[in-house]
Amino acid sequence: MTRLTSQMSWMSGEVLAQADTAGAGQAAGNAAAAAGDGAAAVADGAAAVANGAAAVADMARDPNLLIPNDGSFWLPGEASVGAGNVDWLFHALVWLSIVCFVGITIAVVYFTVKYRARPGHKPQPSAHHNDVVETIWTVIPALICVALFVGGWRGYVDLSTPPKHALEVQVTARKWSWEFVHPNGVKDSVLHVPAGRSVRLVMKSEDVIHSFFVPDFRIKKDVVPRRYTQVWFKAEQPTITPDQEIGDLPTDEQVKVAFVGDKANKTKIASQQGRRLFCTEYCGRDHSMMKTRVVVHNPGGYDRYLAFKQEEQDQMPPLERGQDVYARLCFACHTVDGSARVGPSFAGVFGTERTFVDGTSVIMDENYIRESLVNPQGQVVQGYPPSMPSFQGQLSEKEIDGVITYIKSLK
Ligand code: HEC
Ligand SMILES: [Cu+2]
Incomplete structure (x- = not known):
């Protein structure tokens, strides 16, 4: 049943996307109307609905999504080893349901007509019980249920036990993006994997419950805060042709720098096609x-993708690096637009006086930001809870420099 529902939600994904945004539009509309600003509410609502339509159009148009035509009415094409087992069970359930539904309906209609009340007909006596018939209708469905259970159980066990030596990729889900970290430290918001190799995803959430779903691979798993969940797959078919791959990185350092700075590779990677991956647990706006x-x-x-990305990330200018760190680690608690979240906003704070709960104060400079990161409980800003986690040992020197450059740049 869960599988059925999941597939239905896969099929109606675009409709849902629209419903989400329409809902948000309505909520925005209500709030504004309550504030007595009816016209603005209508305008807001219309804008949200227009955004929703654009988003749906976007999804349909995304040229980087590979959606081959080998799917059936019920399911998209199978693109991972083991997808066949899931489909077999799914089709067995569907056909079983169809056969039972049609059979029972025909019998009901037939008996209703045959034994209908009419003049001259008395109720027929019915048998009290019949051991043979009762045994048959108990044993056969029981066997079918056991067979379905065994099929489902084996699939579940298979899905939760990745092969040893699988390639491991760390996944972080947060509102509202995915982050994939490869063994060499490369971070990306698109998942890149080699064909023909088992890949194990170790997943966690930074906020609410999300759910990782790749319909073509038939894998789906909740991503939960404060706990790791895992899922694995093995895709045999590349989603791009060999000439859509980037070339080898040159070995000479100087040439390498030029090669990495070259926008062509960047563009090439950005346009590599892939299969649909999305969150399938409603997780907010x-x-x-x-x-x-x-x-x-x-x-x-x-x-080659890993090598290129690694070089690129090594050479990232401080501002971009800081922005990158912010988006990954600070965004949940700090804004850059002046509004307070869990912690103070980063907008326009550099060089201003900060007052702490113990009454002391200091002008925000580079050292203060570094201190805030490695020892956040040392100076707690007035009006805020002492809830910032320490990032000591978690950020490299380059990343700290980047964060400082980024905060300074926010006016
Ligand atoms: C879980 C929430 C949380 C996260 C994540 C977090 N912070 Fe904070 N941060 C706070 C809170 C709360 C305060 C205010 C209390 C304090 O000073 O400890 C704060 C204060 C600060 C301050 C001092 C701000 C000021 O106005 O004086 C800086 C700088 C800072 N954080 C930087 C960062 C950076 C950079 C990151 C990401 C690498 C980060 N924080 C991630 C919660 C967080
Ligand atoms: Cu989500």
Whole structure:
């Protein structure tokens, strides 16, 4: 049943996306109307609905999504080893339901007509019980249920036990994006994997419950805060052709720098097609935007992708790096637009006086930001809870420099 529901939600994903945004539009509308600003509410609502329509159009148009035509009425094409088992069970359930439904309906209609009340007909005596018939109608459904259970159980066990030596990718879900971290430290918002190799995803959430779903691979797993969940898959078919892969990185350092700075590779990676990947647990306002793709590489392509990304991330200018860190780690509690979240906003604070709960104060400079990161409980800003976690040992020197540059840049 869960599988059935999941597939239905997969099929109506675009409708849901629209419903989400329409709902948000309505909520915004209500709030504004309550404030006595009817016209603005209508305008807001209309804007939200227009956004929703654009989002749906976007999803349909996304040229990077690979949606081949080998799917059936019920399911998209199978793109992972083991997807066949899931489909077999799904079809067995569907056909079983159809056969039972049609059979029972025909019998009901037939008996209703045959034994209908009419003049001259008395009620027929009915048998008290019949051991043979009762045994048959108990044993056969029981066997069918056991068979379905065994099929489902085996699939579940298979899904929760990744093969040893699988490639491991760390996944972080947050409102409203996915982040994938590869063994060499490369971070990306699109999942890249090699073809023909088992991939194990170790997943966690930074806020609410999300759910990882790749319909073509038939894998789905909740991503939960304060706990790791895992899922694995093995995709045999690359989603791109060999000439859509980037070339080998040159070995000479100087050439390498130029090669990495070259926008062509960046563009090439950004346009590599992949299979649909999205969050399938309603997780707040922009849930429908929590979608990306899985690019499956040809032999060697994954390693070149990793090498390129690593060089690129090494050479990232401080401002971009700071922005990157902010989006990954600070965004949940700090805004850059002046409004307070859990902690104070980063907008326009550099160089201003900060007052702490113990009454002391200091002008925010580079050292103060560094201190806030490694020892946040040392100076707690007045009006805020002492709830900032320490990032000591979790951020590199380069990343701290980046954060400082970024905060300074926010006027
Ligand atoms: C779980 C919430 C949380 C996260 C995540 C978090 N902070 Fe904070 N941060 C706070 C709170 C609460 C305060 C205010 C209390 C205090 O000073 O400890 C604060 C204060 C600060 C201050 C001092 C601000 C001021 O106005 O004086 C800086 C700088 C800062 N955080 C930087 C960061 C950076 C950079 C990150 C990401 C790497 C980060 N924080 C992640 C909650 C958080
Ligand atoms: Cu989500």
